[in-house]
Amino acid sequence: MSLESDVIVDRRRMRRKLTFWRVVAVLIAIAAIVAFGVYGTPSGRKLAGVNAIERVKIEGLIRSDQERVEALERLAKSNAPAVIVHINSPGGTTSGSEQLYDSLMRLKAKKPLVVVVDGLCASGGYIAALASDHIVAQQTALVGSIGVLFQFPNFTELLKTVGVQVESVKSSPLKAAPNGYEPTSPEARAALDALVKDSYAWFKGLVQTRRSMSEEQLAKVSDGRVFTGRQAVGLKLIDQLGDEKTAIAWLVAEKKVKSGLPVHDFKMSPRFGDLTFLRTAAAVTLNALGLSNIARQVEQTGVVRAVDRLGLDGMLALWEPAVPN
Numbered sequence: 001m002s003l004e005s006d007v008i009v010d011r012r013r014m015r016r017k018l019t020f021w022r023v024v025a026v027l028i029a030i031a032a033i034v035a036f037g038v039y040g041t042p043s044g045r046k047l048a049g050v051n052a053i054e055r056v057k058i059e060g061l062i063r064s065d066q067e068r069v070e071a072l073e074r075l076a077k078s079n080a081p082a083v084i085v086h087i088n089s090p091g092g093t094t095s096g097s098e099q100l101y102d103s104l105m106r107l108k109a110k111k112p113l114v115v116v117v118d119g120l121c122a123s124g125g126y127i128a129a130l131a132s133d134h135i136v137a138q139q140t141a142l143v144g145s146i147g148v149l150f151q152f153p154n155f156t157e158l159l160k161t162v163g164v165q166v167e168s169v170k171s172s173p174l175k176a177a178p179n180g181y182e183p184t185s186p187e188a189r190a191a192l193d194a195l196v197k198d199s200y201a202w203f204k205g206l207v208q209t210r211r212s213m214s215e216e217q218l219a220k221v222s223d224g225r226v227f228t229g230r231q232a233v234g235l236k237l238i239d240q241l242g243d244e245k246t247a248i249a250w251l252v253a254e255k256k257v258k259s260g261l262p263v264h265d266f267k268m269s270p271r272f273g274d275l276t277f278l279r280t281a282a283a284v285t286l287n288a289l290g291l292s293n294i295a296r297q298v299e300q301t302g303v304v305r306a307v308d309r310l311g312l313d314g315m316l317a318l319w320e321p322a323v324p325n
Contacts, residue, residue, distance in 0.1 A: 053248070053257070054080040054266040062092030062124045064099050071268040072103040076110040082257045083113045083266075084247050085132065091123030094148060094199050100124075101206075104131035112255035114247040117141045117238070122226055126237075127203065130210040134254070135238040136247045137229035143237050146207055147224035148199040150192050154180050211236050 054075060075083065085104065091097060107113060108131055115121075115129045117137035122145035129135050137143055159165065170176060174191055178184045208218045213236055221227070221235050232238045240246060244263070251257040 051079065051081060051258075052262045052264045053082045053084060053251070054078070055244075055263050056083060056085045056266050056268075058085060058087045058089055058100070058125070058128055060089060062089055062100055062128065063096035064093065065096065068268055069099065069103050071266075072107050075266055076107045080111060080266075081261065082251045082255060083107060083111050084244060084251075084263065085113060085115045085128075086118050086244070087115055087121045087125050087129055088118040089122070089125030089128070090120055091125050091127075091145065094124065094127075094203075097124030097127040100128045101131050104128060108132065112251055112257060114250055116244050116247050117143060117229065123147065127206065130206055134240070134247075134250055136240045136242045136250070137232060137238045138243060139229045139241050141229040141232075142226040143229060143232040144221060144226045145224060146203060146222040148196050148203060150196050154178070154184065156180075156183055 056072070056075070104113065113132050115132040115135045117129070117135065118141070119138075120142045121129050121135075121137065122142060126144060126146065166179075166182070168176070168179070173185065174188055178188050178192070204218060204222050207213065207222065208215075213221075217236060221237055227235060227237060229238065229241055233241060240250065248257075248263070252259045
């Protein structure tokens with residue numbers, strides 16, 4: 001009996017030691033993950049004394065985004081010596097594109113900024129690119145589509161077919177016009193035409209001012225079409241053909257940015273905003289404690305998200321290829 005008791009005591013002691021070292025290992029892993037997460041932010045790199053060019057990516061449809069505004073403000077306050085903005089966008093809402101343009105202009109006032117076109121920089125995407133003093137694009141990239149669009153579906157004929165009539169009581173004839181449930185009146189169409197023309201004039205004025213174009217040059221590029229990078233150089237829509245390396249060379253030559261600096265991706269989400277590294281740390285901890293099922297759920301909760309259906313309200317500065325009938 002004494003021998004068995006000693007064995008049991010030894011086993012318990014070993015288990016306590018094993019548990020202790022497991023906890024220590026988990027804490028070290030969490031500390032390493034958190035440190036890596038902090039290092040991945042501009043603030044973290046500033047604390048670590050890392051000097052790097054920041055890469056900002058603008059992709060897909062552009063709409064108003066206050067988080068993006070705040071992120072670019074943080075970048076303006078960082079110690080990054082320069083910023084490279086990669087754009088691959090068909091545009092978006094005029095208000096969202098204007099907001100992005102204003103944010104990039106404020107950023108450019110603090111740091112050298114160059115735009116690189118990754119495939120497509122049209123309409124609202126080009127509005128954003130105008131914030132830079134230097135735009136680089138590949139030869140086959142698509143640039144331009146200077147114009148404004150107001151689109152709405154009209155179901156009048158369809159409703160007649162199915163025998164449905166939508167009635168409304170309005171305070172004035174132009175209230176909620178157009179609505180798609182009745183023919184668009186000449187007055188409503190004229191009001192929309194005035195909105196589009198006003199925004200179009202603003203867009204053209206921005207292009208003319210930022211790209212130093214004459215009226216004749218502006219007329220050649222402002223009919224709504226897109227141009228290849230090769231065409232865009234001669235039309236003054238961009239400054240140079242090339243890629244990110246070309247942009248870096250321009251920063252070194254023209255803005256006196258130190259040669260050989262690394263380029264880091266700048267995350268638009270706030271510092272610790274997505275908590276990815278904390279979710280990873282929690283999963284590691286749970287796995288170490290034998291709770292693998294819960295660990296999987298924690299990771300999936302952070303990764304699997306509902307698709308955010310993009311609601312584009314208002315006028316659009318958007319390019320989309322025509323679909324044949």
